[in-house]
Amino acid sequence: MAKKxxxxxxxxxxxxxxxxxxxxxxxxxxxxxxxxxxKGISGNRKLRLIDYFLTFLVFLGILQxxxxxxxxxxxxxxxxxxxxxxxxxxVLTISLRLQTTxxxxxxxxxxxxxxxxxxxxxxxxxxxxxxHFIN
Amino acid sequence: xxxxxDQGYITVxxxxxxxxxxxxxxxxxxxxxxxxxxxxxxxxxxxxxIIHEFDPWFNFRATKYLVHNGFYxxxxxxxxxxxxxxxxxxxxxxxxxLMVTSAVIHNLLAKIGLPIDIRNICVMLxxxxxxxxxxxxxxxxxxxxNDSESIANxxxxxxxxxxxxxxxxxxxxxxxxxxxxSYDNEAIxxxxxxxxxxxxxxxxxxxxxxxxxxxxxxYFYMVSAWGGYVFITNLIPLHxxxxxxxxxxxxxxxxxxxxxxxxxxxxxxxxxxxxxxxIRSNDHMAPLGVFGLIQLVLIGDFFKSQLSRKVFxxxxxxxxxxxxxxxxxxxxxxxxxGLIAPWTGRFYSLWDTNYAKIHIxxxxxxxxxxxxxxxxxxxDLNFLIWLFPVGVWFCFQDLTDGAVFVIIYSVLASYxxxxxxxxxxxxxxxxxxxxxxxxxxxxxxxxxxxxxxxxKSDNFFTLFSKLTVLxxxxxxxxxxxxxxxxxxxxxxxxxxxxxxxxxxxxxxxxIDDYRxxxxxxxxxxxxxxxxxxxxxxxxxxxxxxxxxxFVDNNTWxxxxxxxxxxxxxxxxxxxxxxxxxxxVDYILVIFGGVLGYSGDDINKFLWMVRISEGIWPEEVSExxxxxxxxxxxxxxxxxQAMKDSMLYKMSFYRFGELxxxxxxxxxxxxxxxxxxxxxxxxxxxxxxxxxxxxxLVRLYKLKEPDNLGxxxxxxxxxxxxxxxxxxxxxxVNKKPSLDLRV
Numbered sequence: 001m002a003k004k005x006x007x008x009x010x011x012x013x014x015x016x017x018x019x020x021x022x023x024x025x026x027x028x029x030x031x032x033x034x035x036x037x038x039k040g041i042s043g044n045r046k047l048r049l050i051d052y053f054l055t056f057l058v059f060l061g062i063l064q065x066x067x068x069x070x071x072x073x074x075x076x077x078x079x080x081x082x083x084x085x086x087x088x089x090x091v092l093t094i095s096l097r098l099q100t101t102x103x104x105x106x107x108x109x110x111x112x113x114x115x116x117x118x119x120x121x122x123x124x125x126x127x128x129x130x131x132h133f134i135n
Numbered sequence: 136x137x138x139x140x141d142q143g144y145i146t147v148x149x150x151x152x153x154x155x156x157x158x159x160x161x162x163x164x165x166x167x168x169x170x171x172x173x174x175x176x177x178x179x180x181x182x183x184x185i186i187h188e189f190d191p192w193f194n195f196r197a198t199k200y201l202v203h204n205g206f207y208x209x210x211x212x213x214x215x216x217x218x219x220x221x222x223x224x225x226x227x228x229x230x231x232x233l234m235v236t237s238a239v240i241h242n243l244l245a246k247i248g249l250p251i252d253i254r255n256i257c258v259m260l261x262x263x264x265x266x267x268x269x270x271x272x273x274x275x276x277x278x279x280x281n282d283s284e285s286i287a288n289x290x291x292x293x294x295x296x297x298x299x300x301x302x303x304x305x306x307x308x309x310x311x312x313x314x315x316x317s318y319d320n321e322a323i324x325x326x327x328x329x330x331x332x333x334x335x336x337x338x339x340x341x342x343x344x345x346x347x348x349x350x351x352x353x354y355f356y357m358v359s360a361w362g363g364y365v366f367i368t369n370l371i372p373l374h375x376x377x378x379x380x381x382x383x384x385x386x387x388x389x390x391x392x393x394x395x396x397x398x399x400x401x402x403x404x405x406x407x408x409x410x411x412x413x414i415r416s417n418d419h420m421a422p423l424g425v426f427g428l429i430q431l432v433l434i435g436d437f438f439k440s441q442l443s444r445k446v447f448x449x450x451x452x453x454x455x456x457x458x459x460x461x462x463x464x465x466x467x468x469x470x471x472x473g474l475i476a477p478w479t480g481r482f483y484s485l486w487d488t489n490y491a492k493i494h495i496x497x498x499x500x501x502x503x504x505x506x507x508x509x510x511x512x513x514x515d516l517n518f519l520i521w522l523f524p525v526g527v528w529f530c531f532q533d534l535t536d537g538a539v540f541v542i543i544y545s546v547l548a549s550y551x552x553x554x555x556x557x558x559x560x561x562x563x564x565x566x567x568x569x570x571x572x573x574x575x576x577x578x579x580x581x582x583x584x585x586x587x588x589x590x591k592s593d594n595f596f597t598l599f600s601k602l603t604v605l606x607x608x609x610x611x612x613x614x615x616x617x618x619x620x621x622x623x624x625x626x627x628x629x630x631x632x633x634x635x636x637x638x639x640x641x642x643x644x645x646i647d648d649y650r651x652x653x654x655x656x657x658x659x660x661x662x663x664x665x666x667x668x669x670x671x672x673x674x675x676x677x678x679x680x681x682x683x684x685f686v687d688n689n690t691w692x693x694x695x696x697x698x699x700x701x702x703x704x705x706x707x708x709x710x711x712x713x714x715x716x717x718x719v720d721y722i723l724v725i726f727g728g729v730l731g732y733s734g735d736d737i738n739k740f741l742w743m744v745r746i747s748e749g750i751w752p753e754e755v756s757e758x759x760x761x762x763x764x765x766x767x768x769x770x771x772x773x774x775q776a777m778k779d780s781m782l783y784k785m786s787f788y789r790f791g792e793l794x795x796x797x798x799x800x801x802x803x804x805x806x807x808x809x810x811x812x813x814x815x816x817x818x819x820x821x822x823x824x825x826x827x828x829x830x831l832v833r834l835y836k837l838k839e840p841d842n843l844g845x846x847x848x849x850x851x852x853x854x855x856x857x858x859x860x861x862x863x864x865x866x867v868n869k870k871p872s873l874d875l876r877v
Binding site: 022025026029030032033036037076077080081084085087088091092094095096098099106107109110115117118119121122125126129130132133 | 283287341342343344345347348351352385386387389390393394397398400401402404405411414433437438441442446447449450453
């Protein structure tokens with residue numbers, strides 16, 4: 001799950017045994033992308049808030065997964081409920097981020113307000129199910 | 136409202152036109168509903184308001200339990216009347232959607248002061264939902280043939296949508312599963328399938344979290360209603376996957392897919408029968424894989440927007456290889472360790488039609504799992520089946536995201552419908568959509584008479600060709616209605632609990648042997664009596680006779696079914712041991728030899744033999760039931776194993792007495808049993824307690840063990856010797872000395 005997050009993108013590249021210039025080239029590519037990403041969020045407090053929330057969700061997910069690996073999966077539904085809720089909340093938040101910041105041509109019918117309302121609707125639905133699942 | 140402008144044209148106010156249009160659409164829907172519902176009522180009019188066939192009897196019984204005991208008791212229902220002596224955790228092993236739906240309707244109607252019998256609700260549920268299906272089809276096709284703006288401002292073209300609605304309303308492929316009384320999961324599942332797809336298409340077009348959530352909600356309802364939900368589970372990811380391959384990734388697809396997947400999966404795990412399957416079974420891995428993939432694609436999309444093309448390709452290749460290797464290794468490891476369940480047999484038989492025949496006789500033995508004969512495509516879909524490819528071709532012409540969905544759905548459903556007869560049901564909706572698209576395009580061109588009116592070009596030939604095409608397609612449409620009505624009337628309206636036939640003077644005769652026998656069981660046997668029958672009749676015995684059964688149509692325990700099959704297939708001596716171990720009280724046999732009813736137990740006998748041969752190959756062998764020349768005989772020349780088998784004896788016991796002046800003739804298999812042979816068929820360990828009017832159902836009671844511990848076989852032999860010595864009649868007809876219990 002961590003791979004999805006823009007702040008953790010270094011994890012996706014694994015410069016194993018390719019030519020010597022390739023790793024260099026790739027790391028440069030990633031750093032330029034990172035720089036432009038930072039430029040994107042620097043002026044926007046809402047975006048930063050969303051991204052902090054996303055990072056928090058990723059850590060929460062990793063924490064639960066590690067706990068499950070160390071202690072065991074016994075109430076499996078509880079673990080699934082908790083873990084899936086972080087994943088689901090993560091993708092929902094990403095969706096919100098795409099809808100509010102993405103180019104206007106793609107989501108022409110969806111205003112920021114509508115996107116946020118839909119986000120809240122889906123989140124409420126999600127947490128209702130999760131509570132049901134956890135028992 | 137209506138004005139004549141200065142050029143002499145009559146103009147009608149826009150508002151009035153819109154009003155007229157919506158009025159017309161409402162009227163059309165009312166007519167479609169009437170057509171859809173009334174054609175499904177043949178069975179009620181011809182017969183009566185009764186639950187049909189086999190599975191519906193279980194659903195009906197479960198619904199009654201739900202209505203009487205409430206939802207929580209229903210979820211925790213342990214049924215000790217089936218699968219004796221095991222019982223069944225019914226609440227956790229069924230799809231509760233259907234029962235809950237009818238219970239909710241029942242309670243709602245009771246709340247508003249319309250107390251309707253639960254049986255009538257169950258009988259009428261399928262026709263009621265069929266009209267909803269027609270409406271769902273309308274919206275789905277509307278969404279597929281128009282872009283979202285024109286739908287939003289009301290300028291959408293509704294012709295194709297209306298056509299698809301009426302096609303769906305009366306297509307026999309769908310009616311076969313939704314006549315009044317066929318109270319099965321499919322009755323509501325097809326409606327839900329269509330609604331789910333409608334919201335999915337809408338979600339993809341708008342990229343809206345809300346519509347995705349609604350898709351997930353209806354997906355959940357579908358999961359709760361029918362095992363066929365796996366079709367959606369795989370079709371939607373496939374749609375997304377193909378869109379990704381076509382390079383059509385947009386943020387809309389990301390939003391709609393991920394929202395549907397996370398919510399839908401979490402919700403589907405709330406159904407006890409599904410449980411953790413969505414993360415364990417291989418059938419559900421496709422959506423998970425696409426979910427992972429779409430995350431990577433999103434990251435890739437971000438990089439692509441930032442980097443130069445050359446660098447991006449290098450980056451993509453490196454990360455692609457790494458992720459690919461990790462994924463494959465992970466999948467293999469997970470399957471090896473046992474985290475992911477192996478593919479189920481039913482799934483294999485979808486890909487390889489011979490798989491079931493070789494490995495799982497119990498799946499192959501179900502007639503609706505047989506491959507589809509060609510004729511039944513035409514039978515079930517009529518002229519739509521040849522319009523179908525045309526519609527798909529039109530989808531290729533205008534390749535929107537929705538059209539891609541139609542194409543994928545058509546390809547998959549066509550394949551599956553060819554594999555299993557019952558899956559024509561899932562093909563029918565998309566055939567209706569494609570047929571409607573094709574016929575609409577055709578009418579658009581050929582019903583456009585502006586050229587002719589304006590007097591352009593060679594009038595006569597254009598007019599003639601246009602009229603010919605219109606006329607012929609008008610005829611096809613008319614014929615479609617005719618055909619559907621005829622098929623529904625003749626092929627799909629029989630409850631199969633009550634049979635009908637025609638007397639010599641053409642009047643209809645109803646044969647009600649099943650209910651006669653089940654009623655006898657209900658009234659004359661102790662309440663805890665255990666009835667052994669082949670599994671087809673398990674649900675009916677439970678539903679109508681309310682007696683404990685050993686096996687029923689829920690075929691999860693192959694060994695148990697094989698045990699019953701073995702008890703039927705082996706000789707009396709061996710069978711007695713099995714039946715005593717099982718605790719059998721009564722045995723029910725279906726025999727069609729008198730009536731000429733081909734679906735009887737002798738014709739199903741080979742399946743019993745095959746299934747028990749799968750477990751005990753050294754004791755039962757299929758070859759032994761054929762004559763040396765490889766014929767399946769029941770007459771004097773029948774194979775020895777056949778003559779010895781319990782089922783054969785119970786079927787033909789006293790059969791000769793029906794023909795006092797000659798040879799006994801089995802009217803199903805058209806074979807003659809000579810008089811002396813027919814009289815020699817004798818039973819020792821069981822006694823006949825009931826035979827229905829037309830001999831369709833025969834009931835036997837397993838005799839109590841002898842008080843002195845003698846074997847029943849020798850006892851009967853001694854009796855015979857004594858009887859011949861004293862010159863008495865060989866057989867004394869013993870009526871069971873049981874009081875009528877009302």
